[in-house]
Amino acid sequence: MRTPLPLPPKPRGVAAMPLVLGGAVLAVLAVLPLFEKSPYTHHIFILLFLAIIMGEAWNVLGGYTGQYSVGHAAYFGVGAYVTMILLDKHQVAPWLGLWPAIVLSLVVALVIGAITFRLRGPYFVLASIAVAEIFRLIALNWKDLTNGAEGILLVSLPPLVVGGKTLLDVSAMPAEQAKIPFYYAGLGLAVVVIAVNWAVQHSKLGYYFQAIREDQDAAHSLGINLSFWKNLALLISAAFTAWAGSFYALYTGFIDPNNTLTTDVSVQMVLICIIGGIGTILGPVVGALVVVPLSEGLRANFGQVHALVYGILVVLVILFMPDGILGFVKKLATRRPAPAAPTAPPGTEVKA
Amino acid sequence: MTVFLQSLISGLLVGGVYALIGIGLTIIFGVMRVINFAHGELVMVGMYITFFAFSLFGIDPFVGIVIVIPLMFLFGAFLQKTFINRVLNALPQNQILLTIGLGLVMSNTVMLLFTSDYRILSTSYSSGSVNLGGISISEPLTISFLITAAITGALYWFLIKTDTGQAIRATAQDRDAAQLMGVNVRRMSVIATGIGAALAGTAGALISPTYYIFPQVGSAFTLKAFVIVVLGGMGSVVGATIGGLIIGVSESLSAAYVSSGLKELFVYVLFLLVLVFKPAGLLGKSRM
Amino acid sequence: MSTALPEKAVAGSNILEVKHVSKFFGGLAANSDVTFTVKQGTILGLIGPNGAGKTTLFNCITGYYPPSRGEVLFKGQLMNGLPPDKVAKLGMVRTWQKVRPLAKMTVLDNVMVGALARTNHLGVAREIAHEQLKVVRMDHRTDRLAGGLPIGERKKLEIARALATKPEMVLLDEVMGGLNTAEKDEIIQLILDLKKRGFTQVVIEHDMKAIMRISDRIVCLNSGEKLAEGEPREVVSNKDVITAYLGEAIE
Numbered sequence: 001m002r003t004p005l006p007l008p009p010k011p012r013g014v015a016a017m018p019l020v021l022g023g024a025v026l027a028v029l030a031v032l033p034l035f036e037k038s039p040y041t042h043h044i045f046i047l048l049f050l051a052i053i054m055g056e057a058w059n060v061l062g063g064y065t066g067q068y069s070v071g072h073a074a075y076f077g078v079g080a081y082v083t084m085i086l087l088d089k090h091q092v093a094p095w096l097g098l099w100p101a102i103v104l105s106l107v108v109a110l111v112i113g114a115i116t117f118r119l120r121g122p123y124f125v126l127a128s129i130a131v132a133e134i135f136r137l138i139a140l141n142w143k144d145l146t147n148g149a150e151g152i153l154l155v156s157l158p159p160l161v162v163g164g165k166t167l168l169d170v171s172a173m174p175a176e177q178a179k180i181p182f183y184y185a186g187l188g189l190a191v192v193v194i195a196v197n198w199a200v201q202h203s204k205l206g207y208y209f210q211a212i213r214e215d216q217d218a219a220h221s222l223g224i225n226l227s228f229w230k231n232l233a234l235l236i237s238a239a240f241t242a243w244a245g246s247f248y249a250l251y252t253g254f255i256d257p258n259n260t261l262t263t264d265v266s267v268q269m270v271l272i273c274i275i276g277g278i279g280t281i282l283g284p285v286v287g288a289l290v291v292v293p294l295s296e297g298l299r300a301n302f303g304q305v306h307a308l309v310y311g312i313l314v315v316l317v318i319l320f321m322p323d324g325i326l327g328f329v330k331k332l333a334t335r336r337p338a339p340a341a342p343t344a345p346p347g348t349e350v351k352a
Numbered sequence: 353m354t355v356f357l358q359s360l361i362s363g364l365l366v367g368g369v370y371a372l373i374g375i376g377l378t379i380i381f382g383v384m385r386v387i388n389f390a391h392g393e394l395v396m397v398g399m400y401i402t403f404f405a406f407s408l409f410g411i412d413p414f415v416g417i418v419i420v421i422p423l424m425f426l427f428g429a430f431l432q433k434t435f436i437n438r439v440l441n442a443l444p445q446n447q448i449l450l451t452i453g454l455g456l457v458m459s460n461t462v463m464l465l466f467t468s469d470y471r472i473l474s475t476s477y478s479s480g481s482v483n484l485g486g487i488s489i490s491e492p493l494t495i496s497f498l499i500t501a502a503i504t505g506a507l508y509w510f511l512i513k514t515d516t517g518q519a520i521r522a523t524a525q526d527r528d529a530a531q532l533m534g535v536n537v538r539r540m541s542v543i544a545t546g547i548g549a550a551l552a553g554t555a556g557a558l559i560s561p562t563y564y565i566f567p568q569v570g571s572a573f574t575l576k577a578f579v580i581v582v583l584g585g586m587g588s589v590v591g592a593t594i595g596g597l598i599i600g601v602s603e604s605l606s607a608a609y610v611s612s613g614l615k616e617l618f619v620y621v622l623f624l625l626v627l628v629f630k631p632a633g634l635l636g637k638s639r640m
Numbered sequence: 641m642s643t644a645l646p647e648k649a650v651a652g653s654n655i656l657e658v659k660h661v662s663k664f665f666g667g668l669a670a671n672s673d674v675t676f677t678v679k680q681g682t683i684l685g686l687i688g689p690n691g692a693g694k695t696t697l698f699n700c701i702t703g704y705y706p707p708s709r710g711e712v713l714f715k716g717q718l719m720n721g722l723p724p725d726k727v728a729k730l731g732m733v734r735t736w737q738k739v740r741p742l743a744k745m746t747v748l749d750n751v752m753v754g755a756l757a758r759t760n761h762l763g764v765a766r767e768i769a770h771e772q773l774k775v776v777r778m779d780h781r782t783d784r785l786a787g788g789l790p791i792g793e794r795k796k797l798e799i800a801r802a803l804a805t806k807p808e809m810v811l812l813d814e815v816m817g818g819l820n821t822a823e824k825d826e827i828i829q830l831i832l833d834l835k836k837r838g839f840t841q842v843v844i845e846h847d848m849k850a851i852m853r854i855s856d857r858i859v860c861l862n863s864g865e866k867l868a869e870g871e872p873r874e875v876v877s878n879k880d881v882i883t884a885y886l887g888e889a890i891e
Contacts, residue, residue, distance in 0.1 A: 066445075068448070070449075070452070115624060115628055118628065119628070119631070121445065122387045122444045122445070122447075122448055123582075123627060123631060125448050126387070126578055126582070126623075126627070127628075130620045130627075131620075133620050134617055134624075137616055137617040137620070138617070140613070141611075141613045202762070204756050204760055207745075207749065207762075207765075208753070208756065210742065210745055210749075211742050211745070211753045214745060215740045215741075215743075218736065218742065219742075219753070220724040221702060221724040221725075221727075221734060221736075222725075222728055223757030223805055224725055224753075225723070225725045225726075263452075264456075267452060267456070274449065279744075305464065307456055307459075308456065308460035308461060308463075311453045311455070311456025311458075311460060312453070312457055314450070314453030314456065315454060315457065318442070318450040319435065319438055319439070322442065
């Protein structure tokens with residue numbers, strides 16, 4: 001292996017840059033609906049936020065911990081269905097129904113983790129797909145609970161009433177404004193998930209998750225209880241995926257096994273992460289910025305092609321950019337030789 | 353009792369075709385250690401080729417196999433050379449994602465070209481059945497089983513008796529050692545993928561008279577193929593043969609006794625149980 | 641997650657007892673009725689031709705898999721069936737024959753992973769990591785990716801990482817394999833220093849000169865069985881040991 005050239009020392013103050021930039025972007029996004037009134041633009045941003053949430057959530061388990069679940073649709077579906085069923089059949093307000101959905105997704109995650117985490121690599125992937133399919137078949141066949149293939153249609157979103165005062169009534173809003181509450185909810189949740197990812201990466205969790213990803217056996221021998229930490233990663237991942245599912249259900253107003261529990265949904269989450277760069281905080285954001293406009297743009301002109309595009313994207317990324325866009329950029333950046341240091345011929349070791 | 357025998361027999365007949373799919377998958381895995389998530393889509397492609405050969409040229413599906421085998425072999429070889437060969441040393445997760453992507457491309461291209469309308473291939477004997485002592489046996493399934501048996505026999509002969517077949521087995525057993533002994537492992541990988549695709553496509557051709565044909569039909573077969581291969585042990589052709597029959601029978605029995613909608617569920621649950629408790633397969637042979 | 645340090649072994653006590661340990665893989669006996677004891681603060685050399693079962697023994701001792709028969713006692717406590725992470729928390733840690741760096745993480749992060757076995761605070765872990773990297777003289781390489789290191793540094797990194805877990809006993813599996821003379825000398829010095837600081841060590845090594853320099857006692861395995869045990873001079877001049885190595889180049 002060629003000895004890499006010495007890296008230039010990281011200039012201080014660079015760490016502050018991302019925060020400043022992030023803050024600026026956030027500020028712009030926060031006030032955007034005041035300037036941009038088109039509901040379609042709001043819609044695109046909401047899809048973007050949803051994609052970011054799903055990608056960041058998957059990233060905790062797949063990117064950091066290296067457990068590639070291609071069956072995360074199971075948690076998405078649990079989130080969507082529990083919220084909708086509680087709302088549709090028991091008139092439980094969605095902001096209340098969200099919590100049982102998340103709790104149930106955690107329970108489901110623990111069960112799935114117990115079954116699948118003893119499996120490694122591709123076997124784990126297969127098991128995760130099988131589990132998601134089982135959920136889809138249950139949703140398809142348990143018609144009393146889920147309406148089967150007909151799905152559940154949201155008639156209208158109940159008003160948010162706190163202490164007798166109606167704070168928000170989406171069903172009473174004019175069409176141009178009806179998406180705005182979802183815009184802010186989506187933005188807020190996206191910020192939260194990104195913050196969670198950041199917190200994970202800068203804590204013991206991040207170190208342990210990545211150690212598991214890099215070499216499970218080595219990690220095990222260093223005092224890391226694999227089962228505990230994998231499940232922890234899964235719980236965080238599942239909770240936010242379920243939250244995304246719940247959000248999706250309320251926003252689109254219609255769910256069926258086909259748009260919440262299929263392998264397509266699972267693959268989407270994985271795709272968003274690998275396009276951007278697995279195991280990075282901003283990777284899913286980059287991935288979302290590629291996938292959502294592309295798929296929307298194509299849908300407008302060519303109809304149902306987004307799955308085809310996903311497939312092509314997956315193939316291209318795996319073949320040519322397995323570390324994602326961010327990884328590719330990083331490789332370009334570190335290939336540049338240090339300006340001051342003499343170029344050492346390959347193979348010699350620079351002794352300190 | 354008749355219900356039981358009936359289900360058992362039709363399960364075995366279908367199981368034969370499943371076995372072909374499983375064998376194809378296990379050969380690909382055995383030679384390259386790649387888990388082909390697009391395998392069901394290869395079955396689907398075989399189905400469509402057969403359908404169009406029949407509807408456009410009137411070629412009987414079972415006769416059409418003569419076209420399907422070489423076409424699918426070439427297609428598989430193409431896939432290996434163009435895509436799969438590049439990821440042989442990548443993370444297994446990435447290999448899986450690549451084949452998932454390929455599968456998506458295949459099924460969605462077919463959908464774009466031919467719409468997602470369900471097609472039915474109706475031959476004169478599509479609903480024909482043979483009556484054997486009170487048990488009704490589907491005619492097309494019987495014919496396909498016989499053809500499957502013949503093909504499987506030919507495949508075993510190929511793997512055991514021919515030089516190329518033995519080279520393939522050597523590559524599957526120990527790639528480096530085989531290479532050191534002069535085997536062109538790259539070529540073996542291409543051939544293995546070709547064979548795998550041909551088997552999958554043939555399976556598609558064989559069941560086309562009895563299954564709805566639509567672009568997404570592949571995904572059910574992919575997962576089923578994995579259950580079969582895990583059951584029989586990754587890389588074991590004999591295991592895949594037996595696994596296919598077992599899955600065919602369990603599916604048939606659960607459809608008869610539980611509910612037809614849940615028969616797939618049953619297969620997946622079985623899959624998880626095997627993965628968790630006997631990951632080396634029922635026959636205990638595993639290379640992972 | 642408990643990060644507390646366990647009770648330390650009494651100086652001079654039998655910190656590790658391997659009693660009639662056997663390990664079968666199908667029909668193959670990788671270890672067969674192996675028995676020996678390691679005294680706290682000493683260095684045991686574990687030698688034997690390739691395939692003798694040395695790494696298998698390490699795996700049994702550290703919980704990678706349980707022994708098929710026999711007992712492993714660490715500080716008087718039965719270890720059979722304990723998983724590797726619990727073994728590490730109890731104070732016994734190992735390095736790997738084929739090094740296992742956490743490739744996409746930096747040198748510092750690698751060692752911090754070890755340190756986090758004893759603390760939940762990143763700041764404390766970072767300090768511990770710097771300390772251990774100083775011990776192996778790699779404190780200037782903290783920002784390098786572990787996967788890009790040359791073999792000598794990977795070996796040292798693995799030692800530093802293991803030491804960061806604050807063990808009482810370290811099992812080194814061919815830690816000098818593939819190193820040049822200067823690097824080997826560095827490792828030998830490190831092992832001797834660790835002994836001075838009170839660590840107990842079991843060292844698997846093929847380099848006989850090195851083993852002679854560092855070991856207080858030697859156990860020789862052959863075909864899974866214990867062939868000989870005793871003072872280094874005794875074992876190395878033992879006729880059976882020499883015969884076992886014939887067919888292999890003796891350094």
